[in-house]
Amino acid sequence: MTKKRAIVFSGGRLGEEDLQQIQPGDFIIGADKGALFLIEHGITPHVSVGDFDSVTPEEKSRVESASKRMLSCDPVLKDLTDTELALEIAMDEQAEHVLMLGVTGTRMDHTLANVQILVRAMQHHIGCAIMDAHNYIELTGSTLEIEPMGYTYTSLIPMTAEVTGIELDGFMYPLHNATLKMGQSRGVSNQLIAPKGTISIESGLLLVIQSKD
Template structure:
């Protein structure tokens, strides 16, 4: 089941974003993500969070539409994003796109990115999408489409990564071992329409930035 989570961070309305939302089998709003959806004229299937970021008039609007709302206490051990991810996993998610997960709050941004590791370990393809980047965590393999000249960075986020192989890029790697903090994977370049990333152990953060026109 394809799912989209819309969170309360920075979100730019684009044709690509709208297309991904329209293709989803389920749309989950993480608290204030419901505000973004309201402004786009889109109703989620469910709103999850402590509801501290949703104006009452917008919340009332969704209640009138009989949207499911799972309210949690403000004082809790999980972020709204984690609650949404847990719900997605428990309800048969097989592919997840997350929007509005990045912002000027670096703590929330990093927490949201690292939460994706849980889904990667379960084999659930997950992408965080914002106006500037497509973000993935890879623990086995990933193929990304692009155009020759597009940038891509592969960053180790576990103590050690083994068997890292990069294909279709200007700077390929073959069965490389890297430690966390290594920068060899920064600013690689697509040579073909597809890039392949694979590894034997550990985890890497894969970021495909969008260059300004």
């Protein structure tokens, strides 16, 4: 049985290359300006969601008419960001994996908040990744396999005070039963040297970022 995947287009940096990530059967969610981006490129979102404070009233009407379903909320009274609302919809749709695009950009507050959304997805046992032109970001609390995706580096960033029992296999700089503490840069800029790498940890939450310049 094929796992159901949701793909979120949010209002950060998006390019035409992001459209190439869409696969047959994906449940497509447009968050705020991300919904407009989809429609402008001939893609019909299954759901468009947000306060739509980043688009004009005319653009919002266009989104509403071109989406299969639209959920609009008050920009002041809502408790969740547009991207988190999109994740909630993906969870309601029982997606087993969520790919988030357009969730990084010039607003560091939004970028960091969206990275932390990976924790929420993990709590609901949903695989989730953030992707942009230079980064592919995942979170693990156990084991993660890394395959070549065109990125140069793989960096390990603790998302808890410390991450223990780290094992790296298939990388230039292996680790064995290592501990990384928040604030340390020891895990930055490793490189995959095998057809596939494995990262495993015993405790904590570890952010795994594949990146390129």
